[in-house]
Amino acid sequence: MQQQPQAPVRWERLAAKSNQGNAAIVLCAILASTPAPKEEHMLLPCSIARTQHRPAAPRPSFSPGIAMAFGTLLLMAALPDTAWAVSPSCASSAVDVTSSDQQGDYTTSQTFVDIPEGAVRFNQPTTGCIIVKFDGYSYAPGEGEMVAAFLDGTEIWPDDIVLASGDENAANSHAASWFATNVPAGVHTVQMEYRSYDGAYVYMHRHTTAVWHK
Amino acid sequence: MGTKTMPGKLDVTFAVALLLSAATSPIASWAADGGAIKPTPPHATATSASCGSVTANWDTIFETVFLDTESTSWTDIPYGEGVVTFNEKEAGGCILVMLDGDAITTTEYGLMYVQALLDGNVMVPGAVAFAGGLANSNSDGPINARAASWVATGVPSGRHTVQLQWKSYNGEEVDLGYPATVVWHK
Numbered sequence: 001m002q003q004q005p006q007a008p009v010r011w012e013r014l015a016a017k018s019n020q021g022n023a024a025i026v027l028c029a030i031l032a033s034t035p036a037p038k039e040e041h042m043l044l045p046c047s048i049a050r051t052q053h054r055p056a057a058p059r060p061s062f063s064p065g066i067a068m069a070f071g072t073l074l075l076m077a078a079l080p081d082t083a084w085a086v087s088p089s090c091a092s093s094a095v096d097v098t099s100s101d102q103q104g105d106y107t108t109s110q111t112f113v114d115i116p117e118g119a120v121r122f123n124q125p126t127t128g129c130i131i132v133k134f135d136g137y138s139y140a141p142g143e144g145e146m147v148a149a150f151l152d153g154t155e156i157w158p159d160d161i162v163l164a165s166g167d168e169n170a171a172n173s174h175a176a177s178w179f180a181t182n183v184p185a186g187v188h189t190v191q192m193e194y195r196s197y198d199g200a201y202v203y204m205h206r207h208t209t210a211v212w213h214k
Numbered sequence: 215m216g217t218k219t220m221p222g223k224l225d226v227t228f229a230v231a232l233l234l235s236a237a238t239s240p241i242a243s244w245a246a247d248g249g250a251i252k253p254t255p256p257h258a259t260a261t262s263a264s265c266g267s268v269t270a271n272w273d274t275i276f277e278t279v280f281l282d283t284e285s286t287s288w289t290d291i292p293y294g295e296g297v298v299t300f301n302e303k304e305a306g307g308c309i310l311v312m313l314d315g316d317a318i319t320t321t322e323y324g325l326m327y328v329q330a331l332l333d334g335n336v337m338v339p340g341a342v343a344f345a346g347g348l349a350n351s352n353s354d355g356p357i358n359a360r361a362a363s364w365v366a367t368g369v370p371s372g373r374h375t376v377q378l379q380w381k382s383y384n385g386e387e388v389d390l391g392y393p394a395t396v397v398w399h400k
Contacts, residue, residue, distance in 0.1 A: 095398060097310055099365045101339035133312075135361045137343040170325050170347025175314070175361035206339035208363035210310060 090129040090179060092212035096122040099208040106203045108196050112148060112160075115204055118192035120211045127184050128214040132156070134192050135175035136207025140164035142200025149178040150191045156180040163194070164202070171205055183213070273300040273397050280316075280391040288329065288379045291393065296378035298397045305371040307400035311337065313378055314361035315393035317345035320353045325383035326390070330364040333374055337364035346383070353387065369399070 100117035107113050115136075124130070132149045140163070148160040161176040190211050196202045275298055283289055290296060302309070311330045319326055325346030330337045342362040350356070376397050382388045 095310060097308065097363075097365050099338045099363065133363075135312075135363050137362070168347050168349055169323050171343045172346065172358070173328075173342055173344045173360045173362045175363075206342055208339065208365065210363065 090131055090181070090212075091214075092129070092131065093214060094122075095210055095212045096120050097208065097210045099206075101206050103205040104203065105205075106201050107194065108199050108201055110195055110197070110199055112146075112150075112193035112195045115147070115192040115194050115207065118204075118207060118209050120190045120209050121187065122190070122211050122213050123187050124183050124185050124213050126214050127182060129179060129181040130183050130188075130190070131212040132178040132190050133175065133210045133212075134177075134207065135173060136163075137171045137173040137205045138164045138207075139167050139171040139203040139205075140196075140200070141167050142196060142198045142202065144197030145194060145202035145204075146197055147176060147192060147194045150193055151180050151183065152188050153191075160195075162197070165197075171203065273298050273399075276392075276394045278392055280389055281393070282387050282389045283380060284382050284385050284387050286382055286385050288381050291328075291378040291380055291390070296380075296393065296395065298376045298395050299373065300376070300397050300399050301373055302369050302371050302399050304400040305369075307369055308365055308367040309369055309374075309376075309400075310398040311364045311366075311376050312361065312396045312398075313363075313393065314359060316357045316389075316391035317360045318353065318355055318357050318389035318391070319346040319348065319351050320387040320389065322349050322351055323347065323384060324351060324386040324388055326380060326388035327383060328362060328378060328380045331377045331379060332366045332369070334377075335366070337366045337376075339364065344380070345388070353389070357391070371400075374399075 098117060098120045102117055105116050118134075120132075122130075130151070134147065134149065138145055142165065144162045144165040146160040147163040148155050150156070156178050157180065158178065161178075163174045163176055164172065190209065192207075192209050194202065194204060275296075281292065298311075300309075309332065311332075313328060313330070317326055323346070326344045327341050328344045329341045344362060345358060345360050348356055348358075376395070378393075378395060380388070380390065
């Protein structure tokens, strides 16, 4: 049987995002153009989906960015609904890495658990964005091995990724990326976590986590 | 050298591969067991490196070719595709190597391994099962983009060479297309 490229949850999420796409992009533009409250560093613009389910944080009554955002709104209103994407510029000057030669770790948990030796602790000298890249060879015979990056305990954009599914006779190497903006200065930790979409065994072997930051 | 080597760890990789490749019975029967690849991992140690590399310093090679091998022993991915030479400007830094490319294993139980060497030393985390084990595989595919990374710490200043190597676990043809190798360094 051929690999299934995506588990159902992914399609549901994409469908939901598509329906909310333009509104999300506009909201993203507004949020990104206004000063962010300190505690929102991992929400802008990386976690719009979650902000839709949370009480809105207080925003400044006006900022120059608002005018730009309204311009974006007018522009987006003229465009067809599209998939949801954000693409802030993310200049970085350093990369911290954890690479693990551990093999055979597995879980059947349908809630996220830590990937052993999958944490990166880094010092952010100034507020800015980070990019997380994870790769590892894994084995997932079921519907999906979901992987996510957590910054100081909070899941970052684009949330959980179907790293592997439908594997048959061997493990395969996979990779995925995440990012967060407005990460404040200081020491932070990115912890990679994984879970099984359907409760089937999912395995994680040798893996590497890299965080590009300021 | 300051690079990390992994004596004896390749045996573990092949044990995993063997168990996976030998799993000819329905997956559910041994996957449900869970013990198939879990019980014998030796003491595993993470190699954690705080690189602090200036990402402006990177070297790379991209090639629009498809390569193949049937070798069951480690073989250099040919020059031009699998070699990056760079100049480390500061001593004691770490480097990060990323490889990605299109992979084909031409049989159902084909399995491609890759590893990275820094000046001849195996980089952490060692050999990686890059691709394999897909039903209906043949020389035309399926083709999947794959990626893997390696690190080395305490790299002295000066000229260094990263060499990518690959092998076929069971001697069946494995293919690598459009490989891209990037090395981040000081």
